[in-house]
Structure formats: C-alpha cells, structure tokens
Amino acid sequence: xxxxxxxxxxxxxxxxxxxxTVKDLSRMCAVDERHxxxxxxxxxxxxxxVNAVEWHFTGxxxxxxxxxxxxxxxxxxxxxxxxxxxELMEEVERLRRELQARR
Amino acid sequence: MEFKDYYKVMGVARDAxxxxxxxxxxxxxxxxxxxxxxxxxxxxxxxxxxxxYEVLKSPEKRAAYDQLGKGPRPGEDFRPPPDWGAxxxxxxxxxxxxxxxxxxxxxxxxxxxxxxxxxxxxFHPGRGEDHHAKVLLDLDATLHGGTRQLSLRVPEIDAEGxxxxxxxxxxxxxxxxxxxxxHIRLAGQGARPPGEGTPGDLFIEVEFxxxxxxxxxxRDLYLELPVAPWEAALGATVKTPTPNGTVDLKIPPxxxxxxxxxxxxxxxxxxxxGDFYVILQIALPPADDDKAKAAYAAMxxxxxxxxxxxxxx
Numbered sequence: 001x002x003x004x005x006x007x008x009x010x011x012x013x014x015x016x017x018x019x020x021t022v023k024d025l026s027r028m029c030a031v032d033e034r035h036x037x038x039x040x041x042x043x044x045x046x047x048x049x050v051n052a053v054e055w056h057f058t059g060x061x062x063x064x065x066x067x068x069x070x071x072x073x074x075x076x077x078x079x080x081x082x083x084x085x086x087e088l089m090e091e092v093e094r095l096r097r098e099l100q101a102r103r
Numbered sequence: 104m105e106f107k108d109y110y111k112v113m114g115v116a117r118d119a120x121x122x123x124x125x126x127x128x129x130x131x132x133x134x135x136x137x138x139x140x141x142x143x144x145x146x147x148x149x150x151x152x153x154x155x156y157e158v159l160k161s162p163e164k165r166a167a168y169d170q171l172g173k174g175p176r177p178g179e180d181f182r183p184p185p186d187w188g189a190x191x192x193x194x195x196x197x198x199x200x201x202x203x204x205x206x207x208x209x210x211x212x213x214x215x216x217x218x219x220x221x222x223x224x225x226f227h228p229g230r231g232e233d234h235h236a237k238v239l240l241d242l243d244a245t246l247h248g249g250t251r252q253l254s255l256r257v258p259e260i261d262a263e264g265x266x267x268x269x270x271x272x273x274x275x276x277x278x279x280x281x282x283x284x285x286h287i288r289l290a291g292q293g294a295r296p297p298g299e300g301t302p303g304d305l306f307i308e309v310e311f312x313x314x315x316x317x318x319x320x321x322r323d324l325y326l327e328l329p330v331a332p333w334e335a336a337l338g339a340t341v342k343t344p345t346p347n348g349t350v351d352l353k354i355p356p357x358x359x360x361x362x363x364x365x366x367x368x369x370x371x372x373x374x375x376x377g378d379f380y381v382i383l384q385i386a387l388p389p390a391d392d393d394k395a396k397a398a399y400a401a402m403x404x405x406x407x408x409x410x411x412x413x414x415x416x
Binding site: 007008009010011012013014015016017027028030059060062063066067070071074075076085089097100 | 139230235280282284286289290304306308
C-alpha cells in the first residue's frame, strides 16, 4: 500500500524546540523511563542542568539515546561500554571531518 | 521464495555450538552495525546476520529450521510445508524493528510477533507510538527550504497481526536551516493507537548528500577555491560561487595554499547561521609552450626562493 498526501506537511526542527523531560525521551524511544534514568546515571546521556525538580535534555539527546539503544540491543553492550563507544564514535566522526578538511 | 542458509550467513558449521554461534554473531554484528560500520552494504548485511542469529540462537527455532534444511537446497524455491510449525512454540523475545526476509516471515512471522513487544516499555495509554525515519536530502533543501517528496519505510501491523514494512510517500516542507543529524518532527504522523486516542509523531532524521562544491561541517560550509600564483601573491578580487550566488571575493596579498577566508553567516541558515569558508588552492599554469617556459625561467632567475628551506637542504 502506498499512501500519498498532496498537501505538503510542515514540521519544525525538533532540536530547536523546548527541552525534553525523561518522560518525553521515554515515549520517543519507546523504552521505560527507568531506562532513560540509567542512561543518565552511566553517563550515556547528559542532563542540561541538574534541576532539583526535574531533569531536562536538549533535543540532541534523542539521537544519542536512540543510538545507545541500538548498540545495547544489537551488540549487547552494557551501559558503561555504550558511554565509551559513543564518545569514541563522536571522536572518530570529528577526526574524519578534520581529515577531510586537510585533504 | 528463496531458501536462506542461516549457517552460511553466520559462517558457522551446521553442528556449531551455541557458544560458537554467539561468538560468530558478535563479530559480524560489530563489523556490520550501521552505527559503527563503514562497509557499503552494512545495513543489509547487518539485517541478514541479525535474522540468522534470531533463528540460530533459539533452540526451538533452530530445531524447526534444521528440519527444513533437509528439504530444498539453498537458493531453490521454497514453500513451508502445510503443517509447518506444529509442535513448536516460539517465544518471540527480542524482535527487532521490522524488515525480516520473506523467508523468515513465512516461517516465524505471525508466531514470533506475538508478545514481541513485551520487553519494550514507554507505553502510554491512548497515544500511538512515535515513528522514526532517516532521509538523505540535497543541501539546497536546508539552504533555501522547500518541499521534498520523501519515501519512507513504515512498520505496520497487517490483518494477520504481523509486523510488515510498507512504503509511505510524504510531501514534506523542509525547514530552512536544518542541520545534519537533526530531526523534522511531524506531529500526529506516527502510529495510531488501537481504538480512540492521539496518534504518535513522526521523527525524520536528516542527513545530506555530498555536494559537488561545498563540504558540510555542522552548520559551516567549505569551498576549495583554486587561485593563480600571482592572485595569491599579489592579491586579487575573484569570482566565487556561494550558496546564494556568485560573489566577488577579495584575496589578500601574500596568501598561500591553505589560506582560509571566512564569509560570516553565509553557511547553513540555522540559528545562529553557519559560516562559509573558502580554502585557497594554488593552481599552476602549465608550462607547455615556449612563452610559458620563458615566464617560469624569468621567475626562477628573479626570485631567490628555496621552497625546501625548512627541511634543512
């Protein structure tokens, strides 16, 4: 089945919208809120400001959280390993860009 | 439907132990994981390996699969026997997003799906699940905005309760200034909840196709601009392409290869906007006739220049 809508849909750039809560991320990634909390505790996700009332994340946390969940599910890496893998992957991406710039 | 040799996919013997299968999977999964791998067909290979492992790691599914293996040869047309699956109970834990092969769906489809979502949390009553997709756009889409037709693979539950992926074509107004790795959020375009309730959202992650002229780095754009030796040495005003049309760029005297010139705010129009960088390259005129050779010789005679001075020779 192919459904096509003639009217163009317009959406906002998600990352520019308001800050996310644990509940938002849990819904967007379809995982338990507890799982998101574990991500924060193990340094996989960073909280914007450690507010006494509630944690907040920037929109960029969505991509990071989904990537972490894929690594966890597909490669069965534990949380400390995921935090390390994400940092190394970001480092590799940065170095690749730099390498490209020097070519 | 083609018979799939899961043992071959995993590179293990038919009598491999569970430990050997797990080991083979770990290696292949790391090699082909789309987040990690730079192999060209990584995503397809990763799915194939995941599917093979899904079957071979489970004693029930492996036993059922081995029974079939006695029938047709790999690559031959395959049809599951009518009583297939009788006596096997599939737990179906750990199902992935979608996109199993037809072969897998025919064997384990309906059964494997039942209860597949047990493990997943984040259930919100009355609200459909959010969907995620990834698209590759042309750079022009973010520079100027505009509508693009996007073709997405969307998971859906069919009449028999199986998870299948369907094609969905959407016309989407791309927000001007979106950066690589960011998402377009389309409210209400995700899954519909069973019964009454609000549908979830659709998140489209954006990446850009390589541009013939400009290199993208976050919100900044880079252009390698060839200049003649005298333009770099004496300074010049040269025509330069930018995303907003040709501009006259002033090359300062004494420039060299690698000199970086910044046009502030002329990168991707995000907030704040990125910059446009011009990296100079020195292009040498060919010395292919007497006049050109004489010009080079005159320069050699006139300039006491040792380009290898800092190599100590």
